[in-house]
Amino acid sequence: MSIQAHTTPGALEGVRVVDFTGVIAGPYATRLMADLGAEVIKIEPPVGDLLRQTLPRRKGRSTYFGQLNAGKKSICLNLKDKRAIDLVLKLAEKSDVAVQNFRPGVMREFGLGYKDLKAVNPKIIYCNMSGFGQEGPASDWAAFAPIIHATSGLDLSMMAWQEDNKTPLNGSVPFADYMTGVHGNAAILAALFRRERTGRGEEIDIAMTEVMYNALTNEIQEAKMKMQGARLKYRAIKAKEGFFVVNPLSPSNFADLCKSCGHPEWQTKYPLQVPERLKNWENLLNEVEAWASELTAAQAEQIIGAGGCPVGRLRRVEEALAEPQAQFRISSLEVEDGNGPFTVANTPLRMCDSESRIREHVPFLGEHNAQILENLLGVTPRDFAALVESGVVQKEKTVA
Amino acid sequence: MSKVVKMTAPGALSGIRVLDFSGAVAGPFGARLLADLGAEVVKVEAPNGDLLRGMTPRRKGRSTYFGQINCGKKSLCLDLKDKRALDLVLKLAEKTDVVLQNFRPGVMKRLKLGYTDLRKINPDIIYCSISGYGQEGPAAHWAAYAPIVHASSGFEHAILSYNKNLDRPLNGSNATADYLAATFAMGAISAALLKRERTGKGEEIDISMTEAMQNLLAYEIQELQFKAERARPDYRPIRAKDGFILVLPLSANNFRDLANACGHPEWLQKFPLSGAERMKNFALVLSAVEEWAATRTAEEAEDIIREGGCPCARYTDVWSAMHGPQADFRESAVEVEDGSGPFMIPASPLRLNQSHSRPGRYVADLGEHNAEVLQSWLGLSPADTSRLAESGVLFTA
Numbered sequence: 001m002s003i004q005a006h007t008t009p010g011a012l013e014g015v016r017v018v019d020f021t022g023v024i025a026g027p028y029a030t031r032l033m034a035d036l037g038a039e040v041i042k043i044e045p046p047v048g049d050l051l052r053q054t055l056p057r058r059k060g061r062s063t064y065f066g067q068l069n070a071g072k073k074s075i076c077l078n079l080k081d082k083r084a085i086d087l088v089l090k091l092a093e094k095s096d097v098a099v100q101n102f103r104p105g106v107m108r109e110f111g112l113g114y115k116d117l118k119a120v121n122p123k124i125i126y127c128n129m130s131g132f133g134q135e136g137p138a139s140d141w142a143a144f145a146p147i148i149h150a151t152s153g154l155d156l157s158m159m160a161w162q163e164d165n166k167t168p169l170n171g172s173v174p175f176a177d178y179m180t181g182v183h184g185n186a187a188i189l190a191a192l193f194r195r196e197r198t199g200r201g202e203e204i205d206i207a208m209t210e211v212m213y214n215a216l217t218n219e220i221q222e223a224k225m226k227m228q229g230a231r232l233k234y235r236a237i238k239a240k241e242g243f244f245v246v247n248p249l250s251p252s253n254f255a256d257l258c259k260s261c262g263h264p265e266w267q268t269k270y271p272l273q274v275p276e277r278l279k280n281w282e283n284l285l286n287e288v289e290a291w292a293s294e295l296t297a298a299q300a301e302q303i304i305g306a307g308g309c310p311v312g313r314l315r316r317v318e319e320a321l322a323e324p325q326a327q328f329r330i331s332s333l334e335v336e337d338g339n340g341p342f343t344v345a346n347t348p349l350r351m352c353d354s355e356s357r358i359r360e361h362v363p364f365l366g367e368h369n370a371q372i373l374e375n376l377l378g379v380t381p382r383d384f385a386a387l388v389e390s391g392v393v394q395k396e397k398t399v400a
Numbered sequence: 401m402s403k404v405v406k407m408t409a410p411g412a413l414s415g416i417r418v419l420d421f422s423g424a425v426a427g428p429f430g431a432r433l434l435a436d437l438g439a440e441v442v443k444v445e446a447p448n449g450d451l452l453r454g455m456t457p458r459r460k461g462r463s464t465y466f467g468q469i470n471c472g473k474k475s476l477c478l479d480l481k482d483k484r485a486l487d488l489v490l491k492l493a494e495k496t497d498v499v500l501q502n503f504r505p506g507v508m509k510r511l512k513l514g515y516t517d518l519r520k521i522n523p524d525i526i527y528c529s530i531s532g533y534g535q536e537g538p539a540a541h542w543a544a545y546a547p548i549v550h551a552s553s554g555f556e557h558a559i560l561s562y563n564k565n566l567d568r569p570l571n572g573s574n575a576t577a578d579y580l581a582a583t584f585a586m587g588a589i590s591a592a593l594l595k596r597e598r599t600g601k602g603e604e605i606d607i608s609m610t611e612a613m614q615n616l617l618a619y620e621i622q623e624l625q626f627k628a629e630r631a632r633p634d635y636r637p638i639r640a641k642d643g644f645i646l647v648l649p650l651s652a653n654n655f656r657d658l659a660n661a662c663g664h665p666e667w668l669q670k671f672p673l674s675g676a677e678r679m680k681n682f683a684l685v686l687s688a689v690e691e692w693a694a695t696r697t698a699e700e701a702e703d704i705i706r707e708g709g710c711p712c713a714r715y716t717d718v719w720s721a722m723h724g725p726q727a728d729f730r731e732s733a734v735e736v737e738d739g740s741g742p743f744m745i746p747a748s749p750l751r752l753n754q755s756h757s758r759p760g761r762y763v764a765d766l767g768e769h770n771a772e773v774l775q776s777w778l779g780l781s782p783a784d785t786s787r788l789a790e791s792g793v794l795f796t797a
Binding site: 036055068132137138162172179182191201211221246249253317319324328 | 749
């Protein structure tokens with residue numbers, strides 16, 4: 001569908017979220033909700049989400065933080081102060097969803113565990129995200145994404161496919177965080193649907209390790225079973241300039257590939273059926289590499305792709321976002337945080353009947369203190385000033 | 401939360417019907433996540449079945465790779481190019497809440513099963529499409545498997561940039577783009593179901609695997625626009641006597657805990673991890689830990705450092721990881737079965753405490769539920785379904 005600006009409200013219009021999360025997994029989950037129109041109130045301690053300090057920053061504001069928090073509201077409270085907890089419980093009473101990714105147990109210590117919130121709002125949907133799950137012998141282990149990649153099996157499975165299959169790769173993109181965020185978002189939405197039908201609240205418990213197990217189907221299934229023919233090695237092919245990946249997996253893809261490269265004889269020379277499948281696959285890729293040695297990766301991609309076989313040139317993300325397809329879909333767009341605009345990746349899902357896109361504004365720390373406490377909780381301006389005075393509510397930081 | 405309470409409350413999506421036209425990984429895993437929450441998922445397969453049914457590992461002809469991604473669904477097998485089969489599917493589409501498909505864009509339209517076709521007969525249907533590049537636009541028709549999307553989205557390049565010792569991209573390994581797109585689909589479908597409940601309106605959802613992967617590159621996308629003043633230290637594996645560990649002394653506390661746990665408090669002064677020399681010193685700390693770990697097994701090193709409080713992990717294979725004490729506690733691995741016997745799969749990572757959220761136990765053979773689905777959804781009689789099977793409209797394995 002084309003990506004016109006929607007005038008219809010987002011699917012989550014009217015849903016209010018109190019968001020206690022920090023860093024990546026939790027904030028990404030709630031940003032996806034904001035993309036669909038939910039009102040997300042980010043509750044931050046006086047130092048703010050750690051990610052606000054993360055590079056790259058301009059004039060003290062992190063755009064990394066910005067990409068993961070656009071469209072939310074921020075209120076900044078001292079959660080170690082009982083009066084702040086009382087305010088948060090009042091907010092929870094008026095909210096549909098609470099989300100947190102502290103180390104298990106921390107929210108309970110604040111007096112903000114599921115039981116505490118359920119007591120004031122029986123229908124609340126409370127989502128926990130953590131490295132290993134809310135309970136159990138490993139639940140209190142620290143869990144950054146690279147740790148999860150190592151303990152869950154992801155790193156060793158990636159290593160096993162490499163030419164140097166003796167040393168794990170360096171930690172890189174924190175996919176466990178993002179994938180956990182997407183699971184969190186999805187689980188909350190399913191629970192909201194159920195609440196709409198049954199009137200019942202829910203507690204959700206997501207473990208990053210299990211997110212990664214779910215992405216390792218082949219490895220789990222081959223662990224205990226004799227393989228009749230190991231999986232093909234998907235290696236990149238070197239062109240005159242650059243690299244590309246080609247996947248002639250089905251017979252018709254294979255036929256398309258041979259035809260576009262002008263080598264119909266490859267089809268009979270390297271049949272991709274057992275028993276010689278793996279050897280023929282290697283030989284075929286070597287032939288494609290020889291064929292591509294006079295072409296740039298972009299030319300090879302164009303020729304093979306136009307012929308119908310799945311192919312992709314290795315791109316930098318900025319090249320990918322500049323492609324006509326990305327422009328057409330508005331795969332990236334500008335947001336702003338008070339220090340000027342910057343480009344972020346848009347949400348990957350479009351809905352034809354409701355708005356689904358990242359929202360423009362990144363809140364500064366405590367930007368919505370007064371708006372939320374006065375409008376939502378009915379705190380008078382005078383009481384609000386007193387709360388700020390006594391350090392329960394932190395003064396908003398318009399200048400970082 | 402519970403040590404995996406056996407929930408008797410129905411799943412969050414119980415009562416929801418899904419027609420699943422998808423194949424391979426992205427679509428089927430999305431539909432399985434719906435089935436885990438209690439949706440009735442009918443997998444519509446062509447006579448030769450989902451490609452994944454042929455994938456290794458197989459026992460007695462049945463793929464457990466397929467099984468992990470399709471347990472809990474029903475299978476209906478017919479040829480969508482046969483007009484009689486198409487008519488049956490259109491009738492099922494009238495009765496369904498959700499359609500999920502991941503053909504190359506345009507295929508469902510040509511089969512007369514596009515969103516506009518189905519909306520005519522079922523106006524509040526929720527129709528979700530997953531594809532490599534999106535349903536429309538100049539690249540929409542390009543074929544895409546996960547490794548292709550990893551290369552063309554910028555993802556592989558980003559991974560490479562953290563491994564400066566490599567001079568070529570990594571070999572493709574895991575189908576991240578597929579699993580990620582699947583989870584997005586499950587979330588988007590749930591959001592649309594909620595909206596339909598509130599407004600009575602249906603929805604079309606269009607998920608691009610390329611954009612899903614670009615969403616994982618928040619740091620890289622921002623670094624391109626605003627040159628960061630300093631790069632991140634390499635999170636490199638540390639070699640122990642018999643394997644590898646990863647150590648991340650990222651905060652001052654973590655660093656203190658690490659130095660104490662290894663019995664080298666002098667590291668704190670020797671390699672200060674704040675200030676101008678942070679990057680260099682981080683690498684030196686890792687080398688010092690490597691020297692310390694050389695006489696210890698990875699497991700010993702992990703225990704000592706982790707007990708001390710610094711984030712640390714031993715590189716573990718997924719099978720062992722799924723069978724450790726924590727995984728046992730949560731029942732991270734569950735048994736399912738197909739006609740060739742039982743096997744283990746990972747439970748979906750999300751537990752809903754108040755309602756059922758577990759993979760279904762059984763993996764359907766091709767066409768196993770032909771009669772059941774047509775009888776229960778459309779009210780056909782057993783005689784009707786036998787006739788359809790005899791006349792070649794319905795197929796089985």
